[in-house]
Amino acid sequence: MKLTVMCFILLGASKTFVHSLDSYRAAVYEHNVTFPADRTKILPRDEALQVMKKNLVVYSQQAKLASDKEARIIVFPEYGLFGLGWTRQTIAPYLEYIPDPKSQTWNPCDKPAPFNSTEIQHMLSCMAKDNSLYIVANMGARQPCTISDPKCPIDHQYQYSANVVYGPNGDFLARYFKFNLYSDEKQFDKPEQINLTTFETPFGRFGTFSSLDIMYHDPAITLIEKMNITNIAYPTAWIDELPLLSAIEFHSAFAEGMHVNLLAANLHLPSAGYHGSGLYWPTGTSIDGMYYYNDSLASNGSLVVGTFNPFIFLESNDTRTKSLDALSVKSEGIRNKAITVKINGDLFTAILTRDSYGKLHVCQGSLCCDALFEGEFSSELYAFGAFDGIHTEGDRYYLQACVFIKCANNTPESCGTPTKVSSSYMSKMSFYGNFTTKYVFPEVLVTENGVLELVTRYWLYQNAVIIDVGLYGSPLSISIFSRDYSHDN
Incomplete structure (x- = not known):
């Protein structure tokens, strides 16, 4: 079964921007x-x-x-x-x-x-x-x-x-x-x-x-x-x-x-x-x-x-709802239990996938991350993970993050290891986390022949990344990096 609709829409006011x-x-x-x-x-x-x-x-x-x-x-x-x-x-x-x-x-x-x-x-x-x-x-x-x-x-x-x-x-x-x-x-x-x-x-x-x-x-x-x-x-x-x-x-x-x-x-x-x-x-x-x-x-x-x-931001009164259950998705492939993956020094709770489409869910602490996706990943291994805690490597601050990352050598042990190599393809994705803060930073990084490139053809609502036109490169990291400054210590 293929996914035909991929979207997250959040409850509440959104911001519309126009060029000045x-x-x-x-x-x-x-x-x-x-x-x-x-x-x-x-x-x-x-x-x-x-x-x-x-x-x-x-x-x-x-x-x-x-x-x-x-x-x-x-x-x-x-x-x-x-x-x-x-x-x-x-x-x-x-x-x-x-x-x-x-x-x-x-x-x-x-x-x-x-x-x-x-x-x-x-x-x-x-x-x-x-x-x-x-x-x-x-x-x-x-x-x-x-x-x-x-x-x-x-x-x-x-x-x-x-x-x-x-x-x-x-x-x-x-x-x-x-x-x-x-x-x-x-x-x-x-x-x-x-x-x-x-x-x-x-x-x-x-x-x-x-x-x-x-x-x-x-x-x-x-x-x-x-x-x-x-x-x-x-x-x-x-x-x-x-x-x-x-x-x-x-x-x-x-x-x-x-x-x-x-x-x-x-x-x-x-x-x-x-x-x-x-x-x-x-x-x-x-x-x-x-x-x-x-x-x-x-x-x-x-x-x-x-x-x-420069952009001028205008408050909008649009009321929208979010739904992770809009699609009933059959997902085939890896069914491993959650594992621990070290990413930038932080221990993420993660699940692994080689599926070409599916629905993913993982939690750590109070944070839960959900994704619906469609692409071509059969030859490579990806980790979908969540982190909710204090980042301590190099500096100290409270971090919540949802990530979908390429495992460097296509083994569980290599998930979180830096890599610039991927041959997979992402056609659609909806990616959401129940973050405790409005300060969310969406990251979509792809590779083309080992060269890193940014992706801008995606949408950001308050807590979600939506990809609906396909990525022009192979995905290395699709993530939402969130900072709740009130919990720094």
Whole structure:
């Protein structure tokens, strides 16, 4: 028996979006950063400057290219000026004092004199001015503190990972100090307070944060929901973690789940797992070429340029119902009991299938995941799983997720192991979870001859993914990644 109708429709109001009249060209640059082979030595300031200037030469070339392609804003990656692997002491020569742009007007290109040792800010400001661009870049900040401050570090300065923003005339517009640090970012301090950072452009209001911030309520969700930000400039240093946390996979899912334009610029260090950048619409991505994913060790960085047509969201009063029992499905194939599958460090409860069509159901904790599907999977093994708990690998946060993933070697033991190989086909799927939160991020990742590609031809209702036109590639991961921030601990 074949499935002829595949849909989930949820009870409640839905959001309809239409194009606004304004559009803008944007760019992100995935940068193959130059940095010293030995990061255990403390360099003099002038040698540290030479390292950063080598990267700024590349930035300048890409800014000009972006301007020539009529981009109005460009975002560069986190750690793009000096790379990774520092200690608190060895990063110090790369840092600069960054004043608060809210307290005074400053154009570092025109007037670098007010502050000492601000060469990087001067060059970024001039780069913006020379190319008539808004520039968002990440750099290191040192902010002095005194002994009267009980939290002042022993070296009498706070050290922050900072995003800086310059306008097309070189004006310094905004600074952001990263709030959510990875466990290995010991060289930087966590700000005592979250600094919600926005900046105005003629083509929209932007917010900015970086890397791990995207996984937490603050600053990301507060900027979007409380400050009505629909454009995010996002420098990141993101390790590609298949099957659920590939950079292009999760960042596009966040854009769709939160209905924002996300300008995500990543490092290009494929040997260390850093790659994947893009311009993501509220529909995930909409135009071929608006993301870059190349993990070849012989590859280099890349500029991504595209046009955003910002969306205006209108509340709809449509009332819809969901039903998993609309079809009576006969499913043939594997009938194994639930097994445990480790995915990105989390232990999912999963069932296995090679069926070409069927109905799947699996639960863990309070989360139950259901799917109806039709395709061609007879030669390959897939796992359908649920996770409801605290994610602890690399960082700690509460996660609910429903996943349909390719098992790497078509064995139960290989389910959850990263793979880029599949020859299966998905023609239709309805995929639902009873999540405890509205913050759901849909991920559909396929492969074409070993090359990962995003899929945008699917629908998202509050808790469901619907595929009704067939995927153009072989599915690696179809998932819904959900964050209930109130349960973080």
